[in-house]
Amino acid sequence: MRFTIYMLLIYLSFPVLSQVDRCSFDEYRQILKNRGLYKECKNYSSQYYSMQDTYTIPVVVHILYNNDGQNISDERVYSQIEVLNQDYSASNMSLDNIPDEFQDVIGEVGFAFCLVQKDLDGNDFSGINRVYTEVESFNMSDDAMKRSSEGGVDAWDSENYLNFWVCNLSGNLLGFATMPGDVSAELDGVVVDYEYFGVDLSSSSPYNLGRTATHEVGHYFNLEHTFYAGCSDWDSCDDTPSISSPTYGCPEFPQESCNSIDMTMNYMDYTNDACMHMFSSCQAELMIDALLTYRPNLIAAEDCSVSIDENTYTNDIFIHPNPVLDKIFLSIEKSSIYLYDIYGREILSNYYLDKDFLDVSFLHSGTYIIIIDNYIQKFIKR
Numbered sequence: 001m002r003f004t005i006y007m008l009l010i011y012l013s014f015p016v017l018s019q020v021d022r023c024s025f026d027e028y029r030q031i032l033k034n035r036g037l038y039k040e041c042k043n044y045s046s047q048y049y050s051m052q053d054t055y056t057i058p059v060v061v062h063i064l065y066n067n068d069g070q071n072i073s074d075e076r077v078y079s080q081i082e083v084l085n086q087d088y089s090a091s092n093m094s095l096d097n098i099p100d101e102f103q104d105v106i107g108e109v110g111f112a113f114c115l116v117q118k119d120l121d122g123n124d125f126s127g128i129n130r131v132y133t134e135v136e137s138f139n140m141s142d143d144a145m146k147r148s149s150e151g152g153v154d155a156w157d158s159e160n161y162l163n164f165w166v167c168n169l170s171g172n173l174l175g176f177a178t179m180p181g182d183v184s185a186e187l188d189g190v191v192v193d194y195e196y197f198g199v200d201l202s203s204s205s206p207y208n209l210g211r212t213a214t215h216e217v218g219h220y221f222n223l224e225h226t227f228y229a230g231c232s233d234w235d236s237c238d239d240t241p242s243i244s245s246p247t248y249g250c251p252e253f254p255q256e257s258c259n260s261i262d263m264t265m266n267y268m269d270y271t272n273d274a275c276m277h278m279f280s281s282c283q284a285e286l287m288i289d290a291l292l293t294y295r296p297n298l299i300a301a302e303d304c305s306v307s308i309d310e311n312t313y314t315n316d317i318f319i320h321p322n323p324v325l326d327k328i329f330l331s332i333e334k335s336s337i338y339l340y341d342i343y344g345r346e347i348l349s350n351y352y353l354d355k356d357f358l359d360v361s362f363l364h365s366g367t368y369i370i371i372i373d374n375y376i377q378k379f380i381k382r
């Protein structure tokens, strides 16, 4: 009898697992088309920016909560930004898990995400917009989370900010996003269920490491799923082999379909968070192109900095290389330095440097502020 109940429990658990929608991007696009909200003819900006190694993307995170559990901590939000920064700079610890077959096509996108440090009125701001809502759960089909009149919160100008809406999504959805030009500005951005935003090691979910946002931001920068159109391979990238269908769980390597080895560890497949590790080179190029061509106004690093007094800003002291991987060299030596992260948190205080370089290999990837003899410089750690 006990065995029978056990088997019944196992049986019942499978439909629950299979009902989780890893990503609802394709369904959401169809909903937009059905509602007449999808722009078949898109207007793109023709503004031109020169290519560079790193682009800073200002982020505002709207947390819609109906109870304390949905009101996730600042630390969860910070962890999500760190995951994005590591994944989009190909500096995540799990790169070693990528098989030799795909090591040569690991894509380094070069996007640095940061929480905006000023609100729309120019006041100091955390980048985290917490809004209580009477809505217990939000449906993907009506976009209420994106409208304050319907219990959500209005987008910040989506040409200038990447808007995240973090809320309780009904129907076991993890998240969905809009591609550039898909919709009108007030609907543009990324929606992630609060349970899957950021790193939550106390969760037993296989989607607890922040890769839902990594995946959805891929759509936001114009990436399709790697399995889009199956073996017809319509994801616009030759270096992501065609794959017949989404991959769930954490498959053994290699898996094959469409007469090739599947890149199941690509962020744009559907595997568990712990088992996706890379964008491809082509995907990185597509996203950079999407940023420069369709979302150029996002490139606004100053919105992300802790406030810098213009009077003390100078180039008299310079640092290189920038972005930096391990050692940052200074044009002066023997000086005291202060180091802050992008949120203004102090990392080094009055640290005496007796040489002309600082070893920054201990830092996570992201944007940092270094102050040397009252001179302020910003640098990017890869």
Ligand SMILES: [Zn+2]
Residues within 6 Å of the ligand: 023, 024, 025, 026, 215, 216, 219, 225
């Ligand atoms: Zn997706």
